[in-house]
Amino acid sequence: MPEAVHPSAAPHPWTLNDIPYAAIQHDLIIAQDDWFYALAAASFVESLSDLYADNLLVYMHGDAETSAWLREQWEPEEMQHGRALRRYVETVWPEFDWQRAFDGFCADYRPYCKPELLEPTRTLEMMARCVVETGTSGLYGLFAQVAPEPVLRELVAHIRNDEVRHYKYFYHFFLRHQATQAHSRWRLARTVWQRLHEIGAEDAYLAVKHAHQVRHPGQVFERTDFERFQCVAGRWARDDYPYEMTVKMLLKPLHLPGLLNRLLLPLLIRRARHVVAP
Ligand SMILES: [Fe+2]
Ligand SMILES: [Fe+2]
Numbered sequence: 001m002p003e004a005v006h007p008s009a010a011p012h013p014w015t016l017n018d019i020p021y022a023a024i025q026h027d028l029i030i031a032q033d034d035w036f037y038a039l040a041a042a043s044f045v046e047s048l049s050d051l052y053a054d055n056l057l058v059y060m061h062g063d064a065e066t067s068a069w070l071r072e073q074w075e076p077e078e079m080q081h082g083r084a085l086r087r088y089v090e091t092v093w094p095e096f097d098w099q100r101a102f103d104g105f106c107a108d109y110r111p112y113c114k115p116e117l118l119e120p121t122r123t124l125e126m127m128a129r130c131v132v133e134t135g136t137s138g139l140y141g142l143f144a145q146v147a148p149e150p151v152l153r154e155l156v157a158h159i160r161n162d163e164v165r166h167y168k169y170f171y172h173f174f175l176r177h178q179a180t181q182a183h184s185r186w187r188l189a190r191t192v193w194q195r196l197h198e199i200g201a202e203d204a205y206l207a208v209k210h211a212h213q214v215r216h217p218g219q220v221f222e223r224t225d226f227e228r229f230q231c232v233a234g235r236w237a238r239d240d241y242p243y244e245m246t247v248k249m250l251l252k253p254l255h256l257p258g259l260l261n262r263l264l265l266p267l268l269i270r271r272a273r274h275v276v277a278p
Contacts, residue, residue, distance in 0.1 A: 012073075012076065012077060012080070013158070013161070013162070014158045015080070016080070016083060016084055016087060018158070019084060019087075019088075019151065019154065019155050019158075020151055020154075021087060021088065021091050021151065023150075023151055024088070024091055024092060024149060024151045024152075025149055025150065025151070026092060028148050028149040028150075029092055029148055029149040029152065030092055030093070032148060034229065034232045034233075035147070035148065035152075036089070036092075036093055036096075036211070036215075037208050037211055037212065037229055038143070038233065039085055039088060039089050039152075040089050040096070040098070040101065040207070040208075040211035041204055041207035041208045041211060042081075042085050042139075042207075043081075043082050043085035043086045043088075043089055043098070043102075044082075044101070044102050044105045044106075044207040044210070044211070045082075045203050045204070045207055046078055046079070046081040046082035046085060047079065047082030047083070047086065047102060048082075048105075048106065048109065048110075048113070049075055049078030049079050049081075049082065050075060050079060051110065051113050052078070052113060053070055053071070053074065053075035053078070055113060055114075055115040055118065056070055056118075056125075056129075057070055057071065058115055059115060059118050059122070059125065060122065063122070065173075066173050069169055069173075073169075074166060074169070077162050077166070078166075081159050081162065084155055084158075084159070085155070085159075086098055088151075088152060088155060096211075096214065096215060097214050100214050101210045101211050101213070101214035101215075102210070104210040104213065104214070105206055105207050105210040108206045108209075108210070109202070109203055109206050109207075112202055112203070119191060121177075121181055121183070122177045122181065123174065123177040123178050123181045123182070123183055124183060124187070124188070124191050126170050126171075126173045126174035126177055127174050127183075127188055127191050127192070127253055128191055128195045129166075129170040129173075129174075130167055130170045130171050130174060130249070130250075130252075130253055131191070131192055131195035131196060131250065132195065133163050133164075133166045133167035133170055134167060134246055134249040134250055135196075136159075136163040136166075137160060137163040137164045137167060137242075137245070137246070137249065138241060138242055138245070138246040140156045140157075140159045140160035140163055141160045141241075141242040141245070142236060142237055142240055142241045142242065143156040143160075144156045144157040144160050145240035146236045146240050167249060171252065171253065174253055175253075178253075185254050185255070185256070188253060188254055189254060192250055192253075192254075196250075204226075205223075205226050208221075208225075208226055208229055209221045209226070212225065238273075241272075241273075243269045243272045243273055244265075244269055246272060247265060247268045247269050247272055248265070250268075251264065251265070251268070
């Protein structure tokens with residue numbers, strides 16, 4: 001499980017030049033429609049990170065340490081995730097008009113990213129960010145296990161490592177704010193719970209929908225199409241989702257007493273298995 005770290009200016013650990021796109025084994029991935037949708041959707045959500053960062057920077061105004069990290073580390077790394085995934089999608093499926101699908105996704109999803117939707121206090125917002133980074137760490141951790149193509153496994157492993165590191169930084173900022181603007185365990189748990197329900201809700205649906213509409217012009221994309229996609233993702237997750245790491249990351253900011261933590265952990269891991277892969 002990630003330990004807290006103190007932020008410092010660190011070089012980005014990888015660039016697109018480190019990913020051997022020319023070595024992609026196309027025959028292992030090109031016919032895998034579910035992977036096309038998963039990767040296109042992930043590239044759209046990551047590529048809106050400048051908007052998420054702008055909102056957060058306004059919200060954290062006056063907090064020099066957090067703002068510097070958001071601007072210099074977090075935003076460039078999240079945007080790089082978007083570019084790296086986009087290049088993978090465009091290399092394997094060159095006929096796909098990525099920009100058009102992304103533009104459609106932005107038009108539909110931007111209204112969901114208003115600064116007013118951030119948490120009421122900085123402590124809770126940093127907690128909520130820990131939940132989001134837990135979600136992305138789990139997702140790319142799963143992809144790194146089940147991806148059918150070696151270059152893709154390498155790429156998503158890099159992204160997964162970034163997301164775990166982002167969690168550590170947000171956790172550090174959370175601790176700093178909790179020291180001066182403390183919330184009860186129950187209030188924190190409520191934020192975790194609310195955010196868990198939001199993960200992958202509207203953004204994933206809209207991202208897959210716009211990828212589908214550009215790939216299959218004229219076909220209507222129904223909720224049932226998305227549910228079928230979710231079923232496939234659930235099958236990927238059944239055996240390979242990092243359940244234990246995810247539950248530990250979610251519980252960490254609650255600072256539960258040792259015994260309660262040990263009692264809850266197996267119960268929640270079982271519950272998480274049921275939710276992720278029913
Ligand atoms: Fe990311
Ligand atoms: Fe992240």
